[in-house]
Structures are given as structure tokens and as C-alpha cells.
Amino acid sequence: xxxxxxxxxxxxxxxxxxxxxxxxxxxxxxxxxxxxxxxxxxxxxxxxxxxxxxxxxxxxxxxxxxxxxxxxxxxxxxxxxxxxxxxxxxxxxxxxxxxxxxxxxxxxxxxxxxxxxxxxxxxxxxxxxxxxxxxxxxxxxxxxxxxxxxxxxxxxxxxxxxxxxxxxxxxxxxxxxxxxxxxxxxxxxxxxxxxxxxxxxxxxxxxxxxxxxxxxxxxxxxxxxxxxxxxxxxxxxxxxxxxxxxxxxxxxxxxxxxxxxxxxxxxxxxxxxxxxxxxxxxxxxxxxxxxxxxxxxxxxxxxxxxxxxxxxxxxxxxxxxxxxxxxxxxxxxxxxxxxxxxxxxxxxxxxxxxxxxxxxxxxxxxxxxxxxxxxxxxxxxxxxxxxxxxxxx
Ligand SMILES: Cc1cc2nc3c(=O)[nH]c(=O)nc-3n(C[C@H](O)[C@H](O)[C@H](O)COP(=O)(O)OP(=O)(O)OC[C@H]3O[C@@H](n4cnc5c(N)ncnc54)[C@H](O)[C@@H]3O)c2cc1C
Numbered sequence: 001x002x003x004x005x006x007x008x009x010x011x012x013x014x015x016x017x018x019x020x021x022x023x024x025x026x027x028x029x030x031x032x033x034x035x036x037x038x039x040x041x042x043x044x045x046x047x048x049x050x051x052x053x054x055x056x057x058x059x060x061x062x063x064x065x066x067x068x069x070x071x072x073x074x075x076x077x078x079x080x081x082x083x084x085x086x087x088x089x090x091x092x093x094x095x096x097x098x099x100x101x102x103x104x105x106x107x108x109x110x111x112x113x114x115x116x117x118x119x120x121x122x123x124x125x126x127x128x129x130x131x132x133x134x135x136x137x138x139x140x141x142x143x144x145x146x147x148x149x150x151x152x153x154x155x156x157x158x159x160x161x162x163x164x165x166x167x168x169x170x171x172x173x174x175x176x177x178x179x180x181x182x183x184x185x186x187x188x189x190x191x192x193x194x195x196x197x198x199x200x201x202x203x204x205x206x207x208x209x210x211x212x213x214x215x216x217x218x219x220x221x222x223x224x225x226x227x228x229x230x231x232x233x234x235x236x237x238x239x240x241x242x243x244x245x246x247x248x249x250x251x252x253x254x255x256x257x258x259x260x261x262x263x264x265x266x267x268x269x270x271x272x273x274x275x276x277x278x279x280x281x282x283x284x285x286x287x288x289x290x291x292x293x294x295x296x297x298x299x300x301x302x303x304x305x306x307x308x309x310x311x312x313x314x315x316x317x318x319x320x321x322x323x324x325x326x327x328x329x330x331x332x333x334x335x336x337x338x339x340x341x342x343x344x345x346x347x348x349x350x351x352x353x354x355x356x357x358x359x360x361x362x363x364x365x366x367x368x369x370x371x372x373x374x375x376x377x378x379x380x381x382x383x384x385x386x387x388x389x390x391x392x393x
Contacts, residue, residue, distance in 0.1 A: 001026050001027075001028050002024060002026055002027050002028070002092045002093060002291065003027075003028050003030070003090055003091050003092045003093070004016075004020050004024065004027050004028070004029045004030070004091065004092065004093045004094075004095065004291060005029075005030050005031075005032070005081055005089055005090075005091035005093070005094050005095070006020075006029065006030070006031045006032070006094075006095040006097060007031075007032050007033070007071045007081070007094070007095065007096050007097060007098055007227065008031075008032075008033055008096070008097035008098050008099055008258070008260075009031060009033030009034075009035060009036070009037040009054075009066075010033075010037075010040060010097060010099050010258060010259075010280065011039075011040070011258060011277050011280040011281055011284070012097035012099070012257045012258025012259070012260075012280035012281075012283060012284050013031055013033060013095070013097035013258075013284075014031070014037055014054060014059075014284075015280065015281050015283075015284025015285070016095050016097060016255075016257065016284040016287050016288055017029050017031050017059055017064050018059060018284075019284055019285050019287075019288030019289070020288045020291060020292075021059065021062045021063070021064060022288070023288045023289055023291070023292040023294070024288065024291050024292045027291070028063070029059075029063070029064045029065070030064070030065040030066075030067060030089060031059075031064060031065070031066050031067070032067045032068075032069050032070075032071055032081070032083060032089070033066070033067075033068065033069075034068065034069065034070040035119060035120065036053065036068065037053065037054040037056060038052045038053045038054055038120055039052045039054060040118070040277070041145075041277055041306075043117075043120065043122075043123050043145065043149070044123075044145045044148040044149050044152070046120070046123045046124075046127070046149075047123070047127055047149055047152040047153050048152055052120075067083070067087075069083040069084055069085050069087065070083065070084040071083055071084075071227060072084050073227070073230070073231075074094065074227050074228075074230070074231040074254075075231070076231050076232070076251055076253075076254065078090075079091050079092065079094075079253065081094065091253070092253065093253055093254075093255065093291050094253065094254045094255070095247075095254075095255045095256070095257065095287055096227060096228055096241065096249075096254065096255070096256040096257075096260055096261075097256070097257055097258050097260065097280070097284075098223075098224040098225075098226075098227060098228075098256075098260045099223075099224050099258060099259045099260060100118075100221035100222060100223045100224055100259035100260065100275060101116065101118060101221060101222050101224055102116030102117060102118050102142075102217060102218070102219075102220075102221055102222075103217070103219050103220045103221055103222045104217070104222075105137065105194065105197070105217050105219065108194050108195070108196065108197060109196045109197070110196050110197030110198055111197055111217070113197045113198070113199065113215060114137065114197055114215045114216060114217040115214060115215070115216050115217070116216070116217060117142055117145065117146045117149075117216055117218060118142075118221075123149060126146075126149055126150070126153065126214065127153055129213070129214060130153065130155075131150070131153075131155045131212070131213035131214045132154075132155055132156065132213060133155060133156045133158065133211060133212045133213055134146065134147075134150040134155050134156070134157050134158070134212055134213070134214050134215075134216065135158050135160060135190075135201060135202050135210045135211075135212035135214070135215045135216070136150075136157055136158065136159045136160065136215075136216045136217075136218055137160045137194050137197075137202065137215065137216065137217045137218065137219060138159075138160070138217060138218035138219040138220070139159060139160075139161040139162070139163070139164065139165045139166060139167065139218075140166060140218050140219070140220065141166055141169075141304065141306055141314075142218040143159055143216075143218035144159070144165075144166075144182070144187075144306075144308050145308075146216050146218055147159055147182065147187045147308075147309075148308050148309055151185065151186055151187070151309060155213075156186065156188060157186075157187050157188065158187075158188040158189070158190055158210050158212065159182075159187060159188070159189050159190070160189075160190045160191075160192065160193075160194060160202060160204065160210060161179075161189055161190070161191055162191075162192065162193050164176070164179075165178050165179055165182075166178070166314075166316070168320065168323055169302070169304060169316035169320060169361060170314075170316055170320060170361045171320055171321060171333065171347045171349075171361050172322075173345060173347070174345055174346070174347070174361050174362065174363050177344070177345045177363055178312065178314065178363055181312050181363070181365060182308070182309070182312070185308075185309040185311075185312070187309075190204060190208060190210045191204075191206070192204035192205050192206040192208065193205045197215050200212070200213075201215065202215055220275075221259060221275055222239070223239065223240040223241065223259055223260045223261070223273075223275075224259070224260055225239070225240065225241055225260060228241045228249070228256060228260070231254075233249045233250050233251060233254060233256070234249065234250035236262045236271055240260070240261060240262055240273055241256040241260050241261040241262070242261075242262060242271070243255070243256050243257070243261045243262060244264075245264050245286070245297045246286050246287065246289070246290035246295075246297050247261065247283050247286050247287040247290060248290060249261075255287045255290065255291070257280060257283035257284060257286075257287050258279065258280030258283060258284075259275050259280065261283070263279050263283070263300040264299075264300065265300075265302070266299035266300065266301055266381075266382060267318060267319065267327075267358055267381070268327050268328075270327075272302075274300065274302055276302065276303070276304050277304075278300075278301070278302075278303045278304065279300050279302075282298050282299075282300045283300060285298055286298055286300075299382060301317065301318060301378060301381060301382060302316070302317065302318055302319075303315075303316075303317050303318075303374075303378055304316050304317075305371065305374060311365055312363065312365055313343070313363065313364045313365065313366075313369065313370055313371070314361075314362070314363055315343075315346075315360065315361065315362050315363075315370055315371070315374040316359075316360070316361040317359060317360040317361070317374060317377050317378050317381060318349070318357075318358050318359035318360065318381050319331070319349060319358050319359040320349065320359055320361060321333055321347075321349050321359070323359075324349055324351070324358055324359060329351045329358055330351055330352040330353045331349050331350070331351060331352070331358065331359075332349070332350055332351075332352045333347045333348065333349050333350075334347065334348045334350070334387060334391055335347055336348060336362070336373075336391065341369065341370070341372060341373045342362065342370065342373050343362040343363055343364030343369055343370035343373070344363055344364055344365055345362065345363050346360065346361065346362030346363070346364075346370065346373070347360065347361060347362070348360050348377060348387060348390065348391065350386075350387035354386075355386040355387050355388065356381075356384050356385070356386060356387070357377060357380045357381045357384075357385055357386070357387050357390055358381065359381070360374065360377040360378075360381075362374065376390065377390065
């Protein structure tokens with residue numbers, strides 16, 4: 001019997017439990033998490049009454065044990081974890097799927113007055129406080145989830161943007177178009193960086209003041225590495241758990257995945273931080289395969305699709321042209337805006353030297369109009385297809 005202990009009830013932890021049951025015949029799986037399982041990327045649907053909880057019934061009937069508790073220590077020499085309740089659990093394989101936390105606002109006075117947005121309790125707090133105006137610092141996907149929730153509770157969201165929306169994942173024209181569409185849905189924007197957060201809003205470096213009853217920060221995440229660093233696992237650049245392509249840490253009996261760990265980019269082959277659900281899901285497959293003894297790994301692309309305010313559909317895949325350039329590619333773009341299936345605005349990015357597809361971003365405001373093309377681009381990118389094959393096909 002192989003005892004597999006998984007820490008975290010998120011996408012990564014739950015996915016690993018499911019795949020371990022599937023691939024490892026003699027596994028005895030225990031999952032420990034400090035929140036009840038739910039779908040994190042659906043948090044914005046809570047105010048409209050949607051049930052986003054995840055049932056553990058099927059896995060429990062397959063023998064998986066769920067413990068609602070917090071792991072306080074990993075003793076690698078004894079292959080055991082210690083829980084806050086005092087319980088100790090032995091493992092043969094440990095999987096750290098501990099996720100991430102909203103990054104703090106460094107060097108901004110008053111940052112302690114801001115809220116993060118990551119957990120169900122964060123949405124409950126926004127609903128309870130019933131604000132009339134919410135300021136959101138940051139222009140990430142999560143910032144737009146907060147704006148979405150604010151709109152659903154009747155508050156006016158003001159997104160404070162330093163450069164442009166979702167800069168690392170969208171072509172510049174798509175950021176601009178997204179901003180236009182969000183304005184039509186009642187989202188306000190303020191340009192600049194926060195200089196100081198006050199009880200009643202945010203002072204910007206431009207001197208403008210954004211009034212708000214609540215201030216959120218959505219400037220990225222910090223991987224939850226407390227357990228990993230305390231038990232001496234190797235960290236990549238000191239801030240995220242280092243793993244190989246199968247998710248194995250510097251200890252062959254300990255795996256890490258999802259928002260707590262790096263991925264290996266399929267285009268550059270370099271370690272990257274993804275912090276997206278797609279990566280957590282694919283990594284959970286790879287980890288379970290590794291525990292089963294298989295060498296098989298799926299590649300992990302940067303792929304994100306999202307829908308805001310129930311009508312704005314976004315997709316981003318691989319590298320944008322500015323990011324591709326930083327990675328050493330020679331990027332060129334083909335505009336596909338308005339072509340059947342390609343959404344209202346979209347660009348395929350390819351490398352001029354090889355013609356290989358290396359990225360895509362697009363926006364559509366009709367339901368699912370762009371989803372299929374997004375999947376075609378994803379496959380083309382992973383199969384190293386040339387741009388001509390993709391757009392003529
Ligand atoms: C608002 C929002 C919207 C998002 N939208 C999208 C989207 O549209 N598409 C997409 O791809 N991604 C999206 N993401 C990102 C996605 O949710 C994450 O990438 C994904 O949840 C990562 O899964 P995970 O299992 O690594 O971590 P998590 O989902 O964070 O789960 C980790 C869990 O481990 C628990 N934990 C941590 N330490 C311990 C411990 N010591 N003991 C016990 N439990 C512990 C944490 O409390 C948490 O419950 C979104 C994120 C947010 C916040």
C-alpha cells in the first residue's frame with residue numbers, strides 16, 4: 001500500500017486525489033485542507049446565489065479520506081505531517097498543493113487597510129460590508145473578478161491601472177478594447193499607482209484621490225511555501241517551490257504543484273510561474289502519474305479563459321508579443337479580429353524566424369464565440385505548428 005497525503009483542497013489537491021485513485025492501484029489517499037472544497041475561479045458567482053462547492057462524495061466512496069485541518073509541520077525524516085489538531089499522519093508520498101495568497105502592497109503606506117481576494121470568506125466580507133464604491137489596485141484577471149463581484153452587489157468598482165489591463169497576457173489592443181467593454185458595464189478606471197491607502201480611498205501618484213469604502217489589492221499572488229521552506233525543500237529563486245516536470249521537489253517523496261510551484265514552459269523550456277487553474281489541473285495529472293511510477297508528463301501551457309460581467313469572454317494563451325520579445329523570440333502577429341469564430345478582437349502571435357505559433361489573446365462578447373478557436377491555437381502551439389497551418393485550417 002502507498003500512503004499518499006495531499007495538503008490543500010484546491011484544484012491541485014482535489015485533482016491529485018482523483019488521478020491518484022485512477023492511476024495508483026494500491027494508494028491510500030488522505031487529503032487535508034483548511035477550507036471546504038469549492039471552485040475558486042467561480043467565486044464571483046456567489047453573490048448571485050450560485051453553489052460553487054465541490055462534492056467529495058465520489059472520492060470518499062473510492063476510499064479517499066478528507067480531513068478539515070491545517071498542516072503545521074512536515075517531518076521529512078519521519079515521513080509524517082503534523083496537523084493543528086495534534087494528529088500525525090504518515091506518508092509514502094506527500095503532495096503540497098497549498099496554493100497562494102494575495103501579494104501585499106510593498107512600500108505603500110496604509111496597505112494594511114486593503115483586502116485580498118482569494119477565498120470564499122473574502123467574497124462574504126464584501127457582501128456583508130455592502131460598500132457603495134470599491135477601489136481595486138491592480139489590473140490582473142483577479143482585479144476584474146473583484147469588479148464583477150462589486151457590480152453584482154450594486155457597488156461601483158474603480159480599477160486602478162498603472163499601465164494596461166492584464167498586461168502580461170493580452171495584446172495591447174485587447175487590453176484597450178476590454179477596458180472599453182468594461183466601462184460599458186459600469187466599471188470605472190483610474191490611471192496611476194497608489195501612493196497611500198487611506199480609510200476613505202486611495203491617493204494616486206498623480207495627486208488624484210479615488211474615493212472608496214473598501215480597497216482591494218489584486219497585484220499578483222505569493223505562493224504559499226511555509227511548509228516547504230520550513231522543511232527545507234529547494235525553492236526557486238527563494239519564493240516558489242522548485243519542481244521537476246513531474247512535480248517532484250528536491251525530496252523524491254514530496255511533490256508540489258499548482259500555485260505553490262513553478263511550471264516548465266513548453267515553449268521556452270524555462271521555469272516559469274503560472275498561477276492559473278489550468279496549470280494546477282495538468283500538474284495534478286503529472287504528479288499522480290509520477291506516484292504511479294510512470295514517467296509520462298503532459299506539458300503545461302499558459303492558458304486562461306475567463307468571462308466577466310456575464311458577457312465579456314477572454315482567452316489568453318502562451319506569450320503576448322511584448323512578453324515573447326523579452327523571452328528572446330522574434331514575435332510577429334496576425335490579426336484575426338472579426339473573422340468567423342475568432343471573436344471581436346484577437347491576435348495570433350508567432351515567431352518570425354520559425355513561423356511557429358507562440359501565443360494568442362482574444363475577446364468576444366457573444367457567448368463562447370472564441371472558445372473553439374482558442375483550443376485550436378492551444379493545440380497548434382503545443383504541436384509546434386506554423387502560423388500558416390493554423391489560420392488557413
Ligand atoms: C478570483 C479568482 C479567479 C480566478 N480565475 C481563474 C480562471 O478563470 N482561470 C484559471 O485558470 N485560474 C483562475 N484563478 C487561479 C486559480 O484559482 C488557481 O490557479 C488555482 O486555484 C490554484 O489551485 P491550487 O490547488 O494550487 O491552490 P488553491 O486553489 O489556492 O488551494 C490551496 C488550498 O490549500 C489550503 N492550504 C494551504 N496551506 C495549507 C495547510 N498548511 N494546511 C491545510 N490546507 C492548506 C488553502 O487554504 C487552499 O484552500 C483564479 C483565482 C482567483 C483568486
